Amino acid sequence: MTENHLHAKEKWFEEKGIHTDFQNRMTYGEYLCLDKILSSQKRLSGHHDEMLFIIIHQVSELWMKLILHEIKAATDSIQKGNLSAAFKMLARVSKIQSQIIESWDVLSTLTPTEYMEFRDKLGQASGFQSYQYRMIEFALGYKTHHILEIYKKDQELYDRLNEALHAPSLYDVSIQALSKAGFEIHPRVLHRDYTQPYEADPSVEAAWLTVYRDVETYWDLYELAEKLVDIEDWLQQWRFRHMKTVERIIGFKMGTGGSSGVNYLKKVLDQRFFPELWVLRTKL
C-alpha cells in the first residue's frame, strides 16, 4: 500500500469519526466473548449439515437463558406486587418464544438422509437433557424431581436445578397475587410443596373465573392471566413444531435420549402448566 493510500484510509475513518485504535479499548468481540461463542461449534462428524444442527441448538439455549432471566425477574416482581413490571418481561418472553418457533423452519431444511450421516455421533445425547428447558418447566410450575437424576455427574448444576425445584413458580406467585387481592384460595394451594407439579384446584379456578367475569374490577389480574396463557400457548406450539419436525426427520425411530421418540413428544403435549386458565374458557 502506498503512502497516499494509507493517508486516504486514515482520512476516511477520521471524517466519519470511527475509532480504529483498540490497543487499550474493549472491542465488540471482546465484550460479547465471541472467541468463546464462535469456537464452540465442534462438528464430531465433520459433516456439512452438523453445523446447522449444532447452531440451532445453541441459539435455542441462548434464548432459553434469556427466557429464564425474564421469568425469574417477573416472578420476583409479582411477589413484590409490581405487576406492571412483570407484564413487560412476560411480553418479552412470548416474543422470544415466537423467535425460537421460527427456528424450526430452518431445521426443517435438514433431510433424514443428511441427519442419518451424523446422528450416531450424538451417542445418548438429546435435548431431553437440556437443563435450561427443565428449569423453564420448573419456573412455570411443572416440577419433575426425578429428572434431577440426569444431572448427578455435575454437582453445581444439580444444586442449581434442586434450588429451582424448591422455588415457587411463576404460577405459584400469580395465585398468591389472587390471594393478596382478597380471593379465597385454599391453604393446600398456598402452602403447597413446591417440589411437586402444580395440580388444579377449585378455589383457584373460582378466583380466575371471577376475574374473567369482571375484567374492569380485576384488570391487572386479568392481564396477568392472559400473559400466562400467551406463554403456555407458545410453549405448546414450540412442542408441537418440535414433534412434527422430529417426525419429518427421524419418523418413529427411538430418540437418542432413550424415549419412544415422536410418541413420547406427542404425550408431552397433554401436559398443562396453568390448568385453570384453560378450563375457565369453557365455563365463561
Ligand code: HEM
Ligand atoms: C434433528 C433435530 C431433532 C431431533 C431428531 C430431535 C429429537 C428429539 C427426541 C426424539 C426427543 C425425545 C427424547 C429422546 O428420546 O431423545 C427430543 C426431546 C427434546 N428435544 Fe429434540 N430433537 C431435535 C432438535 C431439537 C432442538 C433444535 C431443540 C432445541 C433446544 C431440541 C430440544 C429438545 C428438548 C428440550 C427435548 C425434551 C422435551 C421434553 O421432554 O418435553 N430438540 N428431541
